[in-house]
Amino acid sequence: MAARTRGVGREPGGHEPKAVQKAFLLLESVARLGSGASARELSRLSGIPPATAYRLLNLLVADGFLVRTSDLSGFALGRRTRELAGGADATEAAEARGDFRPVPAIVEELRAQVRFGIYAVSYTGDQVRLVDRDPDHELISENALVTHLHASAAGKLLLAQRPELAGTRPLRPLTARTIVEPELLAAELTAVREAGVAREVDETRLGRSALAVPVRNSRGGLVGCLVAIGRTGRIRVDDGHLADLLHRYARRAAD
């Protein structure tokens, strides 16, 4: 890179401006050197002159593609690098985000065993999407379930894995019981991670409670969830048997 002549806005045959290529080169170098690589090391590995490299590194940090370590001297990959995986190249990462389609027979078998509504949710594209609705149980205000991640059990399960999806705007209270304090939500998500299940009680709608368990692919990546939804008081979200049952079917539903 360093040997190339200046004054050419574009690389021969490429359509990306030089700065973007250099930025990618720096990200690749951080990935190769691992957490804590210094700006000088990155400049050397990528072959980008120090002054340019420092400027680009600062921009990449400002935009969240890189983060600085606590002593400010090293770099690590930022969470926003995931956005790069959504491009035209079908990378392994994109494959890991593949759509979740539950096996219908297994979901039906589960429905026959419980008195609550059983729904399958896919997290494709970082969104909560109902991919299998329970035909015997009507679901009111379905929109609240899928748009307000901080309120619904399925949403909390996704947030526990991807906290950045909560966004920076104030959390909206759907009912008086919706968790809107960032600290309380963080504690709730920690509890979700520890328990491996997410619950909601009157949080998307008064009188509605739900229990969600994760569905993971063969690599352990979160692809969706199974949710049991019922009337508050009738469905006991702390019921260990119900959680175990859901877990068992979640493992089978992923196949």
Added chain:
Amino acid sequence: MSALAEAIARSFAVPEPARPAVSPLRALGRRRLGGLEVLAQSVGTTGCAASMVLLPTVLLRYGTPRSSVLTLLGAVLMCYLIAVCIAQFTRRQAAAGGLYSFVFQGLGTRAALTSGVALLVKYLGSASATLYSGGQALILALGAVGVAVHGVLGTLTVYLAVAAVAAAVLVRGVRFAALVMLAVEACSLLFIVVLMVLPGAAGPPPTPGTAPHGVLHIALAAIFALAGFESATFFGAEARRPLLSITRTVLLTPLICGGLFLFATWAAWTGRSATVLAAATQGTASGAPGSLVLALNIGLACSWLASATASSHAASRLVYSMAVERLLPRCCAAVHARFRTPHLSLLGIVAVVAAAGTALALGLGPSREQLLQVVRAMVVTAYVLVAVASVRFLYRIREQTRGVALAGLLVGVAGVVLLGSLVVVQLWEADQPVSAVIVGLLAAGLLWRSVLRRRRPATLRRVGVFDAAEPVDVLPGAGVFAPDANGALVLVGKPRGGSTERRVG
């Protein structure tokens, strides 16, 4: 792209950590300020609309058209160099302690506490002085519309009312406060600029001044009119894209204010603003129409009161930052549950500023001029320390470049000369109490550190908190979080040669 793609693919299989690392500044209302609001904080602190009226009076007294423009340009360049030094930090970290946090990164606790004391005195002093001036302009404006303010009780009422409004605005929320300051500062700028170009207000071009030490006086006046451009650095934790917006603000504010000052200089030397300048110094006695004096006083009051509010705003974040580090009582770190502002430190600071401003208005204690001299020495101290710190910091993280080293060197030398000449001039003019206070304040930071080192050494390890990376910011599996000296989880570099730490999000 192999290593990068691999890291991204791996990140989807890595579970989130059970005990996430949390930024020490989490409690504040994060990511609320947009670029314009951050700019409003800095421009508001400089109180540039009022300076557009006051600075020309200094220029006319001490300079010629050519010398005043050249000296003004030199002062703007000097402030821009300081901004370049500060920008080295704002590009790399978002802090609530502003220059104090930055000085720590480069020079350690001793210099940090010295700059902390200097900044606290600077912002509290500036806020008190501008509150006093703003209150006086407000009283004049009230008098012009028929509301006469008499005696101690009247003065007290005006100042307490202004302080109460400022406190309410600041506690209400960081974004609300910034927007109010933006509106007030924009109004005052509009008033002043319109008054200066108003046809009919012009007089004959003035004759050049002949007072001695002209260049030094003009340079000092211009630099201190620009001081405060760094106040956006106290809002790193609350800005939306802090590394970009605060850097931009710090670099732009000296240029924006410098441009406005150049405009005011042009208006002064061509005689366009003659009536306004006369009205500012002598009121209606100068023969200016009453409506013009009223408009001018409203403009000045807006600018000064916005500046007092913005200075108190910045000071509150400094106090908050020190309280988080446990240098100050924990109650100062309390954050309002709904508004997400450090309300207790805000209320305390506004109370101190109101008391000092009222004391100035009632003629108690030292004069405004003495207060400003102390403030100026503190400003120069903080700037010199941050310039030296920027060079040391870049060497520490091994990102040094020649340009910054040169800027740091220039600011350092110029600042030391300025500080020395200030103290010498004051001794010359036999204002020994002021010099003693300056020396005392400079020593206070060092004394504070030595006391802490003996009594509570653990506190010194906490100095320098900033908005550190959280697992939410880091690609899962791509960073190592480990406990630091205080036991808090922070993102660390990969330990060279064998790792025993757990790899988390």
